[in-house]
Amino acid sequence: xxNAHKLGTALALLALLxxxxxxxxxxxxxxxxxxxxxxxxxxxxxxxxxxxxxRWQRYQSLPAEEQRALDLRAERIRELRQRxxxxxxxxxxxRVERLTDDKREALLSELAENETARLGxxxxxxxxxxxxxxxxNARPEDRVRYFEKYQAxxxxxxxxxxxxRLGxxxGLAKDExxxxxxxxxxxxxxxxxxxxxxxxxxxxxxxxxxxxxxxxEWESWLALAPEAFFECLADHVRERQLAGExxxxxxxxxxxxxxxxxxxxxxxxxxxLEQATQIAPADLVEFAEAAPEVRRERAEERARQRGxxxxxxxxxxxxxxxxxxxxxxxxxxxxxxHELLAPLRTPWRAPAEKx
Amino acid sequence: xxxxxxxxxxALESALESPREGEPLESLSWNEHLLGCAECRALLESExxxxxxxxxxxxxxxxxxxxxxxxxRLRTAEHAREDALDRLLxxxxxxxxxxxxxxxxxxxxxxxxxxxxxxxxxxxxxALLERARAVETPGHLAQRVLAHVAEERALSRKRxxxxxxxxxxxxxxxxxxxxxxxxxxxxxxxxxxxxRGLAQLPDGVDARMLEHIDVLEQWELLRRNxxxxxxxxxxxxxxxxxxxxxxxxxxxx
Numbered sequence: 001x002x003n004a005h006k007l008g009t010a011l012a013l014l015a016l017l018x019x020x021x022x023x024x025x026x027x028x029x030x031x032x033x034x035x036x037x038x039x040x041x042x043x044x045x046x047x048x049x050x051x052x053x054x055r056w057q058r059y060q061s062l063p064a065e066e067q068r069a070l071d072l073r074a075e076r077i078r079e080l081r082q083r084x085x086x087x088x089x090x091x092x093x094x095r096v097e098r099l100t101d102d103k104r105e106a107l108l109s110e111l112a113e114n115e116t117a118r119l120g121x122x123x124x125x126x127x128x129x130x131x132x133x134x135x136x137n138a139r140p141e142d143r144v145r146y147f148e149k150y151q152a153x154x155x156x157x158x159x160x161x162x163x164x165r166l167g168x169x170x171g172l173a174k175d176e177x178x179x180x181x182x183x184x185x186x187x188x189x190x191x192x193x194x195x196x197x198x199x200x201x202x203x204x205x206x207x208x209x210x211x212x213x214x215x216x217e218w219e220s221w222l223a224l225a226p227e228a229f230f231e232c233l234a235d236h237v238r239e240r241q242l243a244g245e246x247x248x249x250x251x252x253x254x255x256x257x258x259x260x261x262x263x264x265x266x267x268x269x270x271x272x273l274e275q276a277t278q279i280a281p282a283d284l285v286e287f288a289e290a291a292p293e294v295r296r297e298r299a300e301e302r303a304r305q306r307g308x309x310x311x312x313x314x315x316x317x318x319x320x321x322x323x324x325x326x327x328x329x330x331x332x333x334x335x336x337x338h339e340l341l342a343p344l345r346t347p348w349r350a351p352a353e354k355x
Numbered sequence: 356x357x358x359x360x361x362x363x364x365x366a367l368e369s370a371l372e373s374p375r376e377g378e379p380l381e382s383l384s385w386n387e388h389l390l391g392c393a394e395c396r397a398l399l400e401s402e403x404x405x406x407x408x409x410x411x412x413x414x415x416x417x418x419x420x421x422x423x424x425x426x427x428r429l430r431t432a433e434h435a436r437e438d439a440l441d442r443l444l445x446x447x448x449x450x451x452x453x454x455x456x457x458x459x460x461x462x463x464x465x466x467x468x469x470x471x472x473x474x475x476x477x478x479x480x481x482a483l484l485e486r487a488r489a490v491e492t493p494g495h496l497a498q499r500v501l502a503h504v505a506e507e508r509a510l511s512r513k514r515x516x517x518x519x520x521x522x523x524x525x526x527x528x529x530x531x532x533x534x535x536x537x538x539x540x541x542x543x544x545x546x547x548x549x550x551r552g553l554a555q556l557p558d559g560v561d562a563r564m565l566e567h568i569d570v571l572e573q574w575e576l577l578r579r580n581x582x583x584x585x586x587x588x589x590x591x592x593x594x595x596x597x598x599x600x601x602x603x604x605x606x607x608x
Contacts, residue, residue, distance in 0.1 A: 037565040052571045056564045073588035074569040120583025126601035130608035143580045158600035189592050
């Protein structure tokens with residue numbers, strides 16, 4: 001009887017422990033992706049919900065491929081939004097957190113939109129002018145299809161070229177290079193990035209660290225995955241160019257130099273003009289409490305004023321030109337800046353002209 | 356009860372108990388008290404009715420030899436009892452029973468029957484202890500011992516806490532294990548509904564719609580097909596390839 005008593009107690013305690021752990025695990029597993037989506041849905045008013053439901057009906061009427069494309073683009077925008085938020089200074093990030101749900105959501109959407117505009121403008125600058133013209137002249141309903149076709153062509157073209165070039169620089173056998181070129185598209189891209197990282201290690205051993213790079217920083221880059229390494233490399237090149245300094249290293253592996261025929265000081269000033277005339281996330285956060293259109297207008301004005309200061313201080317405009325620029329509207333001023341930044345856009349060379 | 360009532364009822368009682376000595380019931384009917392007391396009137400009426408009934412019954416006539424037979428029977432039973440005890444005692448003729456033993460035994464039995472249980476127990480204990488005269492027992496030992504025993508019995512008769520019972524613990528353990536088992540299989544039952552993609556959440560919202568809430572909230576931005584929007588939403592590796600290709604001068608027109 002005593003043994004039965006003890007057994008009953010032990011069994012009860014064991015069952016209680018199991019139930020407690022299960023409840024905790026259950027609670028943890030209950031935080032699924034839909035929980036966040038449900039919170040966002042609950043924060044919407046009736047009008048916003050009706051709008052989302054109407055969009056959902058339109059989404060469901062799209063072909064499956066187009067739905068997938070939208071899903072991927074939404075994922076990308078979410079990454080850009082997160083990156084924009086992470087790049088805010090701590091006090092600005094805290095200020096965003098203090099906003100009400102609807103204002104915070106509106107501001108973060110605007111930051112994401114701003115980030116996409118900056119990134120899009122930067123990438124447009126690297127495309128050949130003919131490609132830009134053909135794509136911009138396409139009918140809106142055709143542009144997505146043309147763009148996807150163009151992107152697929154360039155992906156194959158660049159990966160084939162880079163596998164050849166990087167393979168040769170690294171001393172790979174022809175058979176091995178041919179084998180890499182026959183890989184599926186996704187694996188081909190991954191191999192390009194991996195070979196690029198290997199080449200960077202070889203070049204550093206041969207030629208020393210890239211300008212502006214410390215040994216510790218370089219070693220931390222080498223420890224990254226190929227895609228992350230390439231991101232750091234691209235950011236480094238961009239920052240060096242913005243500062244008007246020699247990047248000393250290119251994305252493709254050649255040790256680059258400044259554009260020919262242009263003074264380094266002018267390059268530096270142009271880079272600064274390019275950066276200054278973009279809407280700063282900090283400005284959007286500063287005007288977080290204002291209505292969206294007011295916020296945008298004030299942020300654009302700030303960018304314009306910064307640009308005028310660079311034009312004046314960097315020797316990019318005479319006094320008369322500067323007076324003329326001050327009288328221009330926002331769109332007209334943006335057009336002038338675009339023309340001034342032309343030397344920064346990489347000159348396109350036909351494949352036959354490559355080194 | 357009023358004084359007049361008491362007087363009347365005393366007269367009524369006397370008439371009933373000693374009909375020749377007391378006032379007859381008939382004359383009590385004319386008693387002045389009855390003019391103002393309905394209760395006493397009702398009582399007299401019921402007694403008169405009973406008197407009438409009894410007078411109407413024939414007088415009991417016992418069988419002539421009944422009394423002789425009953426008395427004889429009683430004498431016989433008494434003699435039989437005494438004879439049985441004498442015969443019993445005569446059988447053990449060699450046994451020298453102490454004089455008056457039977458009397459003492461009978462007296463002891465009667466005394467035991469008359470005493471309450473606790474008192475009997477105490478008396479028995481005292482008698483037992485008296486035998487061991489060499490042992491000096493503390494005073495009122497018997498009472499103290501019995502009091503302690505009574506206390507122990509009272510404690511054992513108290514109900515044990517519910518959770519101290521093994522049966523309750525077993526039931527609790529079984530219930531907890533059953534609840535865990537139900538929880539373990541419950542998500543598996545819910546999961547198919549979610550993967551079917553047509554599940555409605557408890558608040559009526561389409562779960563698939565919530566899975567695509569990013570797309571729906573960014574709809575305006577996503578549906579833009581200007582070149583900058585298309586370029587900015589390329590996969591990151593494609594953007595890196597464009598920049599790399601641009602640097603190398605291999606992008607096509």
